[in-house]
Amino acid sequence: MGESDRQEIDTSFDVRSDTPPGKDPDSHSATLRRYHRLLWSKPLPSGRPFELVETRRGAYLHHDSELGEFFLASDSVIPSYKGWALAASVLDRLDEGELEAFRDVGYTIGGCVVFPGIQIERKQTINGARGMHPRIADRMDLTLECVRRFYAGDLDTPLGSTLQRYADFFALFGTFEGYVDFFLLQDLVDEQTGDVRFFLPFGGFGAPAVPQDVDAYRSYRDYSVAFVEARNARIDAWARQALDQGGPGALPF
Incomplete structure (x- = not known):
């Protein structure tokens, strides 16, 4: 990645702004796709190059080498739950401006990731399973x-069987730490314990993932925004310095 390419990444850019009306930024924002290509075309934890291209017909991002062939797709991972029936009774009690301010942050590059985007055995992709499973509800x-x-x-999770179908993708990063570091997700993991930092209290996958009242929603929102802002700062630091370590500190929770 050249210096001019790094400077193209604007972590304040709202990816809805170059998306045609009524379309999904994950598939229709040219800027978002370019940002993903620039950010994730880099050496893997093994040191081997992982180059992504936008030129494969019918593919969002594509990699093909001795490592294997991978078709990646973008996914917005910080849902505001606007339009979700399960959250309607909560969101109806919030001011529209409050909700839109949350959405504005969630639609920056820090609120988006890539996952394998091609179906295997005609079953759900990771993107699809994340959104459809009520115990995940799109939460990162x-x-x-x-x-x-x-x-x-451990495959005994709501996404266990889905992730297993894409084991070759996760193998690229070697370990959980390798995966987290590659995609600049360090601010969602406790650096001392390696545990995930949850946006709401977590006691297992038995509880509903969608916030059940206004206080819970606002807590979820605040931690989500803190994560996106921290990740955006980390992305900006990496893009400017070609480093994926040493960025801003962890989230304050």
Whole structure:
């Protein structure tokens, strides 16, 4: 990545702003796709290069080498739950401006990740399973806990079988720590224990993932915003210095 490319990444850019009306930024924002390509085209923890291209017809981002062939897709991972029936009774009690301010932060690059985007055995992708499972409800903290347990050999999570279908992708990063560092997710993990930092109190996957009252929603929102802002700062530091370590400190929770 050249210096001019790094400077193209604006972590304050709202990826909805170059998305056609009524379309999903994850698939239709050209800026978001370019940012993903620039950020994640870099050496893997093994030191081997992982180059992504936008030129493969029908693919969002594509990699093909002796490592394997990978089709990646973007996913916005900080849901505001606007439009979700399960959250309607809570969101109806919030001011629209309060909700939109949250959405503005969530639609920056810090609120987006990439996962394998091609179906295997006609089953759900990771993106699809994250959104459809009520015990995940699109939340990145809960998704990352499933990923952490997957690397530890535990498939007994809401996403366990889905992640297993894409084991070759996760193998690229070697370990959970390698995965976290590669995608600049350090601010969602306790650096002392290696545990995931949750946006709401977590006692297992038995509880609903969607906040159940206004106080819980605001707590979820505040921790989500703190994570996105910290990750944006980390992304900005990496993009400017070509480093994926030594960025801003961990989140204050």
